[in-house]
Amino acid sequence: MQSPFIVELNEQNFHQTLEGSMQAPVLIHFWASMSQESADIIPDLRNLAQQYNGAFTLALVNCEEQQAIAAQFGIQALPTIALFMNGQPVDGLGGPQTLASVQAMLNKHLPSQEELDLNKALELIQQGSHAEALKILQTLPEELTQKGDVKLALADCLLETQQFDLASKLLEHIPLEYQDNYYKSLVAKLELHEQTANSPEVQALEKALQDDPSNLQTAHDLAIQYHQVNRDEEALDLLWSFLSKDLNAQDGNLKKAFMDILSALGQGNSIASKYRKQLYSLMY
Template sequence: MQSPYIVEMNEQNFREILEGSTTSPVLIHFWAPMSQESAAIIPQLQSLTQQYNGAFTLALLNCEQEQAIASQFGVQALPTIALFINGQAVDGMGGPQEITAIEQMLSKHLPSQDELNLNKAIELMQAKEYEPALALFIELADELKAKPEVKLAIAESALETQQFELAELQLDSIPLEYQDNYYKSLIAKLELHKQAADSPEIQALESALSLNANDYDTVCELALQYHQVSRSEEALELLWSHLKTNLNVHDGELKKTIMDILSALGQTSPIAGKYRRQLYSLLY
Protein backbone atom coordinates (compact mmCIF):
# COMPACT_ATOMS: atom_id res chain seq x y z
CA MET A 1 0.00 0.00 0.00
CA GLN A 2 1.62 3.27 -1.12
CA SER A 3 1.64 5.95 1.56
CA PRO A 4 4.15 8.50 2.85
CA TYR A 5 3.17 7.35 6.35
CA ILE A 6 4.09 3.67 5.85
CA VAL A 7 7.79 2.79 5.68
CA GLU A 8 10.01 -0.28 5.74
CA MET A 9 12.50 0.08 8.59
CA ASN A 10 16.07 -1.11 7.99
CA GLU A 11 19.62 -0.55 9.17
CA GLN A 12 20.02 2.51 6.94
CA ASN A 13 16.94 4.45 8.06
CA PHE A 14 15.95 3.27 11.53
CA ARG A 15 17.72 6.11 13.37
CA GLU A 16 16.14 8.69 11.06
CA ILE A 17 12.70 7.13 11.62
CA LEU A 18 13.12 7.22 15.39
CA GLU A 19 14.29 10.84 15.25
CA GLY A 20 11.13 11.56 13.24
CA SER A 21 9.06 10.58 16.28
CA THR A 22 9.96 13.95 17.81
CA THR A 23 7.59 15.58 15.31
CA SER A 24 5.11 12.75 14.65
CA PRO A 25 4.55 9.47 16.56
CA VAL A 26 5.99 6.29 15.05
CA LEU A 27 4.35 2.90 15.45
CA ILE A 28 6.89 0.11 14.87
CA HIS A 29 5.55 -3.31 13.93
CA PHE A 30 8.09 -6.07 14.48
CA TRP A 31 7.21 -9.01 12.28
CA ALA A 32 8.67 -11.90 10.26
CA PRO A 33 7.39 -14.10 7.43
CA MET A 34 7.77 -17.15 9.66
CA SER A 35 5.25 -15.65 12.12
CA GLN A 36 1.86 -15.93 10.44
CA GLU A 37 0.11 -13.75 13.03
CA SER A 38 2.63 -10.93 12.62
CA ALA A 39 2.35 -10.96 8.82
CA ALA A 40 -1.44 -11.35 8.70
CA ILE A 41 -2.18 -8.12 10.58
CA ILE A 42 0.00 -5.89 8.34
CA PRO A 43 -2.83 -5.01 5.87
CA GLN A 44 -5.05 -3.95 8.78
CA LEU A 45 -2.26 -1.82 10.23
CA GLN A 46 -1.71 -0.21 6.84
CA SER A 47 -5.42 0.54 6.52
CA LEU A 48 -5.50 2.02 10.03
CA THR A 49 -2.51 4.22 9.19
CA GLN A 50 -4.30 5.52 6.09
CA GLN A 51 -7.38 6.33 8.17
CA TYR A 52 -5.29 8.40 10.59
CA ASN A 53 -3.89 10.29 7.55
CA GLY A 54 -0.56 11.42 8.98
CA ALA A 55 -1.25 11.34 12.71
CA PHE A 56 1.48 8.71 12.99
CA THR A 57 3.95 6.79 10.82
CA LEU A 58 3.85 3.00 10.57
CA ALA A 59 7.33 1.47 10.41
CA LEU A 60 7.49 -2.21 9.46
CA LEU A 61 10.57 -4.09 10.66
CA ASN A 62 11.19 -7.55 9.19
CA CYS A 63 13.03 -9.23 12.05
CA GLU A 64 14.38 -12.01 9.80
CA GLN A 65 16.12 -9.48 7.56
CA GLU A 66 17.01 -6.98 10.28
CA GLN A 67 18.02 -9.21 13.20
CA ALA A 68 20.57 -6.73 14.58
CA ILE A 69 17.96 -3.95 14.88
CA ALA A 70 15.40 -6.30 16.43
CA SER A 71 18.03 -7.33 18.95
CA GLN A 72 18.75 -3.68 19.84
CA PHE A 73 15.06 -3.20 20.62
CA GLY A 74 15.03 -6.37 22.75
CA VAL A 75 12.19 -7.96 20.82
CA GLN A 76 11.31 -11.31 22.39
CA ALA A 77 8.00 -12.21 20.72
CA LEU A 78 6.35 -11.74 17.35
CA PRO A 79 4.40 -9.77 16.61
CA THR A 80 5.48 -6.86 18.81
CA ILE A 81 4.09 -3.33 18.50
CA ALA A 82 5.88 -0.30 19.97
CA LEU A 83 4.75 3.33 19.87
CA PHE A 84 7.51 5.94 19.93
CA ILE A 85 6.94 9.62 20.74
CA ASN A 86 9.83 12.10 21.11
CA GLY A 87 12.32 9.29 20.57
CA GLN A 88 11.01 7.21 23.47
CA ALA A 89 8.80 4.11 23.59
CA VAL A 90 5.59 5.21 25.34
CA ASP A 91 3.46 2.11 24.83
CA GLY A 92 3.52 -1.30 23.23
CA MET A 93 2.06 -4.76 22.95
CA GLY A 94 3.60 -8.20 22.58
CA GLY A 95 2.07 -11.27 20.97
CA PRO A 96 -0.90 -11.58 18.58
CA GLN A 97 -3.40 -8.72 18.95
CA GLU A 98 -6.74 -7.79 17.44
CA ILE A 99 -6.62 -4.55 15.45
CA THR A 100 -9.20 -3.08 17.87
CA ALA A 101 -6.74 -3.51 20.74
CA ILE A 102 -4.12 -1.58 18.77
CA GLU A 103 -6.66 1.14 18.00
CA GLN A 104 -7.44 1.44 21.70
CA MET A 105 -3.75 1.76 22.49
CA LEU A 106 -3.33 4.50 19.88
CA SER A 107 -6.40 6.36 21.12
CA LYS A 108 -4.63 6.96 24.45
CA HIS A 109 -1.84 8.88 22.73
CA LEU A 110 -3.22 10.28 19.46
CA PRO A 111 -6.05 12.65 18.52
CA SER A 112 -9.35 10.96 17.71
CA GLN A 113 -10.45 10.56 14.10
CA ASP A 114 -13.04 13.30 14.66
CA GLU A 115 -10.38 15.66 15.99
CA LEU A 116 -8.19 14.92 12.97
CA ASN A 117 -11.12 15.58 10.64
CA LEU A 118 -11.89 18.83 12.45
CA ASN A 119 -8.31 20.03 12.07
CA LYS A 120 -8.32 19.05 8.40
CA ALA A 121 -11.63 20.86 7.83
CA ILE A 122 -10.25 24.03 9.42
CA GLU A 123 -7.14 23.80 7.22
CA LEU A 124 -9.32 23.44 4.12
CA MET A 125 -11.51 26.36 5.17
CA GLN A 126 -8.47 28.58 5.75
CA ALA A 127 -7.30 27.62 2.24
CA LYS A 128 -10.76 28.70 0.97
CA GLU A 129 -11.61 25.13 -0.04
CA TYR A 130 -15.04 25.46 1.51
CA GLU A 131 -16.90 22.56 -0.10
CA PRO A 132 -14.62 19.73 1.10
CA ALA A 133 -14.29 21.53 4.45
CA LEU A 134 -18.06 21.57 4.88
CA ALA A 135 -18.31 17.88 3.99
CA LEU A 136 -15.85 17.07 6.81
CA PHE A 137 -17.63 19.37 9.28
CA ILE A 138 -20.97 17.67 8.58
CA GLU A 139 -19.48 14.21 9.34
CA LEU A 140 -18.20 15.22 12.79
CA ALA A 141 -19.72 13.75 15.93
CA ASP A 142 -22.65 15.75 17.34
CA GLU A 143 -20.73 16.81 20.47
CA LEU A 144 -18.07 18.47 18.30
CA LYS A 145 -20.61 20.11 16.00
CA ALA A 146 -22.33 21.54 19.07
CA LYS A 147 -19.28 23.62 19.99
CA PRO A 148 -19.85 27.32 19.13
CA GLU A 149 -16.49 27.71 17.38
CA VAL A 150 -17.32 24.73 15.15
CA LYS A 151 -20.80 26.11 14.44
CA LEU A 152 -19.20 29.37 13.30
CA ALA A 153 -16.81 27.49 11.01
CA ILE A 154 -19.71 25.50 9.57
CA ALA A 155 -21.65 28.74 9.06
CA GLU A 156 -18.76 30.35 7.17
CA SER A 157 -18.30 27.28 4.95
CA ALA A 158 -22.05 27.12 4.33
CA LEU A 159 -22.23 30.80 3.38
CA GLU A 160 -19.32 30.44 0.96
CA THR A 161 -20.98 27.43 -0.70
CA GLN A 162 -24.37 29.19 -0.83
CA GLN A 163 -26.04 26.86 1.66
CA PHE A 164 -27.71 29.75 3.41
CA GLU A 165 -30.32 27.78 5.32
CA LEU A 166 -27.59 25.71 6.97
CA ALA A 167 -25.61 28.86 7.76
CA GLU A 168 -28.64 30.48 9.39
CA LEU A 169 -29.32 27.34 11.43
CA GLN A 170 -25.80 27.50 12.87
CA LEU A 171 -25.82 31.25 13.51
CA ASP A 172 -29.19 31.14 15.26
CA SER A 173 -27.73 29.01 18.05
CA ILE A 174 -24.48 30.89 18.80
CA PRO A 175 -24.26 31.89 22.51
CA LEU A 176 -23.94 35.58 23.33
CA GLU A 177 -20.30 35.29 24.46
CA TYR A 178 -19.33 34.06 20.97
CA GLN A 179 -21.13 36.84 19.11
CA ASP A 180 -17.92 38.69 18.30
CA ASN A 181 -16.84 40.55 15.15
CA TYR A 182 -16.39 37.25 13.29
CA TYR A 183 -19.96 36.27 14.11
CA LYS A 184 -21.23 39.72 13.12
CA SER A 185 -19.46 39.53 9.76
CA LEU A 186 -21.18 36.20 9.04
CA ILE A 187 -24.56 37.63 10.05
CA ALA A 188 -23.96 40.59 7.71
CA LYS A 189 -23.25 38.24 4.78
CA LEU A 190 -26.43 36.30 5.56
CA GLU A 191 -28.50 39.51 5.69
CA LEU A 192 -27.13 40.67 2.35
CA HIS A 193 -28.16 37.35 0.83
CA LYS A 194 -31.67 37.63 2.28
CA GLN A 195 -32.13 41.10 0.82
CA ALA A 196 -30.99 39.93 -2.61
CA ALA A 197 -33.08 36.78 -2.40
CA ASP A 198 -36.43 38.54 -1.98
CA SER A 199 -36.81 39.83 -5.51
CA PRO A 200 -40.01 41.47 -6.91
CA GLU A 201 -40.49 38.37 -9.12
CA ILE A 202 -40.50 36.10 -6.07
CA GLN A 203 -42.86 38.41 -4.21
CA ALA A 204 -45.26 38.39 -7.19
CA LEU A 205 -45.21 34.58 -7.39
CA GLU A 206 -45.78 34.29 -3.62
CA SER A 207 -48.72 36.66 -3.92
CA ALA A 208 -50.23 34.64 -6.79
CA LEU A 209 -49.81 31.39 -4.84
CA SER A 210 -51.51 32.86 -1.79
CA LEU A 211 -54.61 33.33 -3.97
CA ASN A 212 -54.48 29.80 -5.40
CA ALA A 213 -52.33 27.30 -3.49
CA ASN A 214 -52.91 24.61 -6.15
CA ASP A 215 -51.67 26.65 -9.12
CA TYR A 216 -49.01 24.06 -9.93
CA ASP A 217 -47.32 26.09 -12.66
CA THR A 218 -46.75 28.81 -10.11
CA VAL A 219 -45.56 26.24 -7.54
CA CYS A 220 -42.90 24.99 -9.96
CA GLU A 221 -41.84 28.48 -11.00
CA LEU A 222 -41.60 29.76 -7.41
CA ALA A 223 -39.63 26.68 -6.35
CA LEU A 224 -37.14 27.26 -9.16
CA GLN A 225 -36.88 30.95 -8.29
CA TYR A 226 -36.23 30.06 -4.65
CA HIS A 227 -33.53 27.60 -5.70
CA GLN A 228 -31.84 30.15 -7.99
CA VAL A 229 -31.38 32.56 -5.08
CA SER A 230 -30.17 29.74 -2.78
CA ARG A 231 -33.43 29.43 -0.85
CA SER A 232 -33.36 25.75 -1.68
CA GLU A 233 -34.91 24.47 1.53
CA GLU A 234 -37.98 26.65 0.92
CA ALA A 235 -38.10 25.36 -2.67
CA LEU A 236 -37.98 21.72 -1.57
CA GLU A 237 -40.53 22.22 1.20
CA LEU A 238 -42.95 23.94 -1.20
CA LEU A 239 -42.74 21.06 -3.68
CA TRP A 240 -42.85 18.40 -0.98
CA SER A 241 -46.02 19.86 0.54
CA HIS A 242 -47.82 18.86 -2.67
CA LEU A 243 -45.89 15.70 -3.57
CA LYS A 244 -46.30 13.94 -0.21
CA THR A 245 -49.96 13.22 -1.02
CA ASN A 246 -49.59 12.64 -4.76
CA LEU A 247 -46.24 11.95 -6.40
CA ASN A 248 -47.64 12.38 -9.90
CA VAL A 249 -49.47 15.64 -9.34
CA HIS A 250 -49.51 17.99 -12.36
CA ASP A 251 -48.50 15.15 -14.71
CA GLY A 252 -45.27 14.56 -12.79
CA GLU A 253 -43.94 18.11 -13.29
CA LEU A 254 -43.51 18.76 -9.55
CA LYS A 255 -41.64 15.47 -9.13
CA LYS A 256 -39.34 16.37 -12.03
CA THR A 257 -38.72 19.81 -10.54
CA ILE A 258 -37.81 18.47 -7.10
CA MET A 259 -35.50 15.85 -8.64
CA ASP A 260 -33.77 18.56 -10.69
CA ILE A 261 -33.19 20.68 -7.60
CA LEU A 262 -31.92 17.69 -5.57
CA SER A 263 -29.53 16.81 -8.38
CA ALA A 264 -28.25 20.39 -8.54
CA LEU A 265 -27.62 20.46 -4.79
CA GLY A 266 -25.50 17.30 -5.01
CA GLN A 267 -24.83 14.48 -2.58
CA THR A 268 -23.12 16.49 0.17
CA SER A 269 -25.99 18.86 0.95
CA PRO A 270 -27.70 17.85 4.23
CA ILE A 271 -30.88 19.63 3.15
CA ALA A 272 -30.98 17.66 -0.09
CA GLY A 273 -30.32 14.48 1.86
CA LYS A 274 -33.34 15.10 4.06
CA TYR A 275 -35.76 15.58 1.17
CA ARG A 276 -34.14 12.83 -0.90
CA ARG A 277 -34.89 10.35 1.90
CA GLN A 278 -38.48 11.58 2.18
CA LEU A 279 -38.99 11.28 -1.56
CA TYR A 280 -37.47 7.82 -1.75
CA SER A 281 -39.69 6.64 1.10
CA LEU A 282 -42.65 7.25 -1.22
CA LEU A 283 -40.96 5.94 -4.37
CA TYR A 284 -39.98 2.65 -2.74
Protein backbone atom coordinates in the same frame (compact mmCIF):
# COMPACT_ATOMS: atom_id res chain seq x y z
CA MET B 1 3.39 -0.65 -3.67
CA GLN B 2 5.10 0.57 -0.48
CA SER B 3 2.85 2.51 1.88
CA PRO B 4 4.06 5.97 3.00
CA PHE B 5 3.00 4.97 6.52
CA ILE B 6 5.23 1.86 6.68
CA VAL B 7 9.04 1.80 6.58
CA GLU B 8 11.69 -0.89 6.83
CA LEU B 9 14.04 0.65 9.37
CA ASN B 10 17.78 0.56 8.61
CA GLU B 11 20.86 2.62 9.45
CA GLN B 12 20.27 4.92 6.46
CA ASN B 13 16.73 6.01 7.40
CA PHE B 14 16.97 5.50 11.17
CA HIS B 15 17.47 9.14 12.23
CA GLN B 16 15.00 10.50 9.65
CA THR B 17 12.32 8.09 10.84
CA LEU B 18 12.75 9.02 14.50
CA GLU B 19 12.72 12.72 13.57
CA GLY B 20 9.39 12.03 11.88
CA SER B 21 7.94 11.25 15.32
CA MET B 22 7.96 15.03 15.90
CA GLN B 23 5.02 15.20 13.46
CA ALA B 24 3.34 11.80 13.93
CA PRO B 25 4.06 8.93 16.35
CA VAL B 26 6.33 6.12 15.17
CA LEU B 27 5.55 2.55 16.20
CA ILE B 28 8.74 0.42 15.98
CA HIS B 29 8.29 -3.34 15.76
CA PHE B 30 11.40 -5.43 16.38
CA TRP B 31 11.18 -8.88 14.84
CA ALA B 32 13.16 -11.76 13.36
CA SER B 33 12.29 -14.82 11.30
CA MET B 34 13.47 -17.09 14.13
CA SER B 35 10.70 -15.63 16.33
CA GLN B 36 7.46 -16.87 14.76
CA GLU B 37 5.26 -14.68 16.96
CA SER B 38 7.14 -11.54 15.96
CA ALA B 39 6.79 -12.34 12.25
CA ASP B 40 3.16 -13.50 12.36
CA ILE B 41 1.79 -10.17 13.62
CA ILE B 42 3.44 -8.07 10.87
CA PRO B 43 0.55 -8.34 8.33
CA ASP B 44 -1.90 -7.20 11.03
CA LEU B 45 0.36 -4.28 11.97
CA ARG B 46 0.60 -3.29 8.30
CA ASN B 47 -3.19 -3.31 7.97
CA LEU B 48 -3.49 -1.29 11.16
CA ALA B 49 -1.11 1.37 9.84
CA GLN B 50 -3.16 1.63 6.64
CA GLN B 51 -6.42 1.94 8.60
CA TYR B 52 -5.00 4.78 10.70
CA ASN B 53 -4.05 6.53 7.43
CA GLY B 54 -0.99 8.41 8.65
CA ALA B 55 -1.94 8.87 12.31
CA PHE B 56 1.24 6.91 13.03
CA THR B 57 4.15 5.43 11.08
CA LEU B 58 4.96 1.74 11.40
CA ALA B 59 8.72 1.06 11.39
CA LEU B 60 9.76 -2.58 11.04
CA VAL B 61 13.19 -3.67 12.29
CA ASN B 62 14.49 -7.05 11.15
CA CYS B 63 16.86 -7.72 14.04
CA GLU B 64 18.77 -10.38 12.08
CA GLU B 65 19.64 -7.81 9.40
CA GLN B 66 19.80 -4.69 11.61
CA GLN B 67 21.73 -5.96 14.62
CA ALA B 68 23.29 -2.56 15.33
CA ILE B 69 19.87 -0.92 15.68
CA ALA B 70 18.60 -3.76 17.88
CA ALA B 71 21.68 -3.44 20.07
CA GLN B 72 21.26 0.36 20.29
CA PHE B 73 17.78 -0.16 21.71
CA GLY B 74 18.95 -2.96 24.00
CA ILE B 75 16.46 -5.46 22.63
CA GLN B 76 16.49 -8.57 24.84
CA ALA B 77 13.41 -10.44 23.60
CA LEU B 78 11.24 -10.69 20.51
CA PRO B 79 8.81 -9.38 19.63
CA THR B 80 9.33 -5.94 21.14
CA ILE B 81 7.25 -2.88 20.25
CA ALA B 82 8.20 0.71 21.10
CA LEU B 83 6.17 3.87 20.51
CA PHE B 84 8.05 7.12 19.87
CA MET B 85 6.57 10.62 20.04
CA ASN B 86 8.50 13.87 19.68
CA GLY B 87 11.72 11.88 19.29
CA GLN B 88 11.32 10.07 22.63
CA PRO B 89 10.00 6.61 23.65
CA VAL B 90 6.64 6.99 25.41
CA ASP B 91 5.32 3.42 25.59
CA GLY B 92 6.08 -0.15 24.61
CA LEU B 93 5.19 -3.82 24.74
CA GLY B 94 7.42 -6.86 25.22
CA GLY B 95 6.74 -10.46 24.25
CA PRO B 96 3.97 -11.92 22.04
CA GLN B 97 1.03 -9.52 21.71
CA THR B 98 -2.46 -9.58 20.29
CA LEU B 99 -3.42 -6.87 17.81
CA ALA B 100 -5.99 -5.65 20.36
CA SER B 101 -3.26 -4.97 22.92
CA VAL B 102 -1.29 -2.97 20.34
CA GLN B 103 -4.41 -0.95 19.49
CA ALA B 104 -5.08 -0.34 23.19
CA MET B 105 -1.57 1.07 23.59
CA LEU B 106 -1.98 3.29 20.51
CA ASN B 107 -5.36 4.57 21.69
CA LYS B 108 -3.75 5.96 24.84
CA HIS B 109 -1.60 8.27 22.72
CA LEU B 110 -3.35 8.82 19.38
CA PRO B 111 -6.43 10.87 18.52
CA SER B 112 -9.69 8.88 18.39
CA GLN B 113 -11.12 7.85 15.03
CA GLU B 114 -13.75 10.59 15.43
CA GLU B 115 -11.02 13.20 15.95
CA LEU B 116 -9.18 11.90 12.90
CA ASP B 117 -12.41 12.18 10.89
CA LEU B 118 -12.88 15.74 12.11
CA ASN B 119 -9.33 16.66 11.08
CA LYS B 120 -9.97 15.14 7.65
CA ALA B 121 -13.15 17.21 7.29
CA LEU B 122 -11.31 20.40 8.25
CA GLU B 123 -8.65 19.62 5.64
CA LEU B 124 -11.37 19.17 3.00
CA ILE B 125 -12.87 22.56 3.92
CA GLN B 126 -9.46 24.17 3.44
CA GLN B 127 -9.31 22.52 0.01
CA GLY B 128 -12.77 23.84 -0.89
CA SER B 129 -14.42 20.38 -0.84
CA HIS B 130 -17.31 21.42 1.40
CA ALA B 131 -19.80 18.77 0.25
CA GLU B 132 -17.35 15.96 1.07
CA ALA B 133 -16.49 17.58 4.41
CA LEU B 134 -20.18 17.89 5.29
CA LYS B 135 -20.73 14.15 4.81
CA ILE B 136 -17.97 13.43 7.33
CA LEU B 137 -19.09 16.08 9.84
CA GLN B 138 -22.63 14.72 9.84
CA THR B 139 -21.37 11.31 10.99
CA LEU B 140 -19.55 12.67 14.06
CA PRO B 141 -20.97 11.97 17.54
CA GLU B 142 -23.01 14.66 19.27
CA GLU B 143 -20.29 15.48 21.82
CA LEU B 144 -18.14 16.70 18.93
CA THR B 145 -20.82 18.42 16.84
CA GLN B 146 -21.87 20.48 19.88
CA LYS B 147 -18.44 22.10 20.08
CA GLY B 148 -18.24 25.68 18.83
CA ASP B 149 -15.46 25.13 16.31
CA VAL B 150 -17.24 22.11 14.81
CA LYS B 151 -20.49 24.09 14.58
CA LEU B 152 -18.63 26.76 12.62
CA ALA B 153 -17.23 24.14 10.24
CA LEU B 154 -20.72 22.69 9.78
CA ALA B 155 -22.19 26.15 9.13
CA ASP B 156 -19.45 26.82 6.57
CA CYS B 157 -20.29 23.61 4.71
CA LEU B 158 -24.03 24.28 4.85
CA LEU B 159 -23.55 27.77 3.40
CA GLU B 160 -21.36 26.46 0.59
CA THR B 161 -23.88 23.73 -0.23
CA GLN B 162 -26.69 26.35 -0.18
CA GLN B 163 -28.50 24.97 2.87
CA PHE B 164 -28.99 28.45 4.25
CA ASP B 165 -31.79 27.80 6.74
CA LEU B 166 -29.80 25.07 8.50
CA ALA B 167 -26.69 27.28 8.50
CA SER B 168 -28.67 30.16 9.99
CA LYS B 169 -29.94 27.97 12.87
CA LEU B 170 -26.41 26.82 13.64
CA LEU B 171 -24.97 30.33 13.61
CA GLU B 172 -27.64 31.45 16.09
CA HIS B 173 -26.14 29.09 18.70
CA ILE B 174 -22.42 29.72 18.45
CA PRO B 175 -20.88 30.29 21.94
CA LEU B 176 -19.52 33.78 22.49
CA GLU B 177 -15.90 32.62 22.71
CA TYR B 178 -16.15 31.25 19.15
CA GLN B 179 -17.60 34.42 17.62
CA ASP B 180 -14.29 35.31 15.97
CA ASN B 181 -13.41 36.50 12.47
CA TYR B 182 -14.32 33.10 11.01
CA TYR B 183 -17.76 33.36 12.59
CA LYS B 184 -18.18 36.95 11.40
CA SER B 185 -17.28 35.99 7.82
CA LEU B 186 -19.94 33.24 7.85
CA VAL B 187 -22.56 35.62 9.23
CA ALA B 188 -21.67 38.17 6.54
CA LYS B 189 -22.03 35.49 3.85
CA LEU B 190 -25.46 34.55 5.22
CA GLU B 191 -26.59 38.19 5.36
CA LEU B 192 -25.50 38.73 1.76
CA HIS B 193 -27.56 35.73 0.71
CA GLU B 194 -30.59 37.01 2.63
CA GLN B 195 -30.34 40.42 0.96
CA THR B 196 -30.13 38.83 -2.48
CA ALA B 197 -32.85 36.33 -1.66
CA ASN B 198 -35.40 39.05 -0.90
CA SER B 199 -35.22 40.80 -4.28
CA PRO B 200 -38.01 43.10 -5.56
CA GLU B 201 -39.03 40.38 -8.05
CA VAL B 202 -39.51 37.89 -5.24
CA GLN B 203 -41.45 40.39 -3.15
CA ALA B 204 -43.77 41.24 -6.06
CA LEU B 205 -44.54 37.58 -6.76
CA GLU B 206 -45.11 36.86 -3.07
CA LYS B 207 -47.62 39.74 -2.96
CA ALA B 208 -49.34 38.46 -6.12
CA LEU B 209 -49.66 34.93 -4.71
CA GLN B 210 -50.95 36.28 -1.44
CA ASP B 211 -53.66 38.11 -3.36
CA ASP B 212 -54.51 35.03 -5.48
CA PRO B 213 -53.32 31.88 -3.65
CA SER B 214 -54.67 29.48 -6.27
CA ASN B 215 -52.85 31.04 -9.24
CA LEU B 216 -50.66 28.21 -10.53
CA GLN B 217 -48.62 30.40 -12.89
CA THR B 218 -47.71 32.80 -10.09
CA ALA B 219 -46.78 29.86 -7.83
CA HIS B 220 -44.61 28.43 -10.61
CA ASP B 221 -42.86 31.74 -11.24
CA LEU B 222 -42.27 32.38 -7.54
CA ALA B 223 -40.81 28.90 -7.05
CA ILE B 224 -38.40 29.53 -9.93
CA GLN B 225 -37.39 32.87 -8.41
CA TYR B 226 -36.87 31.21 -5.02
CA HIS B 227 -34.62 28.63 -6.68
CA GLN B 228 -32.61 31.31 -8.48
CA VAL B 229 -31.80 33.03 -5.18
CA ASN B 230 -31.01 29.70 -3.44
CA ARG B 231 -34.22 29.56 -1.41
CA ASP B 232 -34.69 25.99 -2.57
CA GLU B 233 -36.58 24.62 0.43
CA GLU B 234 -39.19 27.36 0.06
CA ALA B 235 -39.39 26.68 -3.68
CA LEU B 236 -39.96 22.95 -3.18
CA ASP B 237 -42.40 23.52 -0.33
CA LEU B 238 -44.45 25.92 -2.46
CA LEU B 239 -44.58 23.54 -5.42
CA TRP B 240 -45.35 20.57 -3.18
CA SER B 241 -48.35 22.36 -1.69
CA PHE B 242 -49.95 22.07 -5.15
CA LEU B 243 -48.41 18.79 -6.34
CA SER B 244 -49.51 16.90 -3.24
CA LYS B 245 -53.08 17.54 -4.37
CA ASP B 246 -52.54 17.13 -8.13
CA LEU B 247 -49.32 15.75 -9.62
CA ASN B 248 -50.31 17.05 -13.06
CA ALA B 249 -51.12 20.58 -11.92
CA GLN B 250 -50.63 23.21 -14.65
CA ASP B 251 -50.32 20.46 -17.28
CA GLY B 252 -47.25 19.03 -15.57
CA ASN B 253 -45.27 22.29 -15.47
CA LEU B 254 -45.17 22.39 -11.67
CA LYS B 255 -43.91 18.81 -11.52
CA LYS B 256 -41.22 19.62 -14.11
CA ALA B 257 -40.06 22.66 -12.12
CA PHE B 258 -40.05 20.51 -8.96
CA MET B 259 -37.94 17.80 -10.63
CA ASP B 260 -35.57 20.37 -12.14
CA ILE B 261 -34.85 21.84 -8.70
CA LEU B 262 -34.30 18.37 -7.20
CA SER B 263 -31.89 17.58 -10.03
CA ALA B 264 -30.00 20.85 -9.54
CA LEU B 265 -29.57 20.17 -5.82
CA GLY B 266 -28.13 16.70 -6.45
CA GLN B 267 -28.32 13.41 -4.60
CA GLY B 268 -26.42 14.42 -1.48
CA ASN B 269 -28.58 17.39 -0.52
CA SER B 270 -30.74 16.73 2.58
CA ILE B 271 -33.53 19.06 1.43
CA ALA B 272 -33.73 17.34 -1.95
CA SER B 273 -33.77 13.92 -0.26
CA LYS B 274 -36.73 14.94 1.89
CA TYR B 275 -38.86 16.11 -1.04
CA ARG B 276 -37.73 13.28 -3.30
CA LYS B 277 -39.08 10.79 -0.74
CA GLN B 278 -42.37 12.67 -0.55
CA LEU B 279 -42.70 12.60 -4.33
CA TYR B 280 -41.93 8.87 -4.56
CA SER B 281 -44.42 8.07 -1.81
CA LEU B 282 -47.13 9.80 -3.81
CA MET B 283 -46.13 8.27 -7.15
CA TYR B 284 -45.70 4.69 -5.94
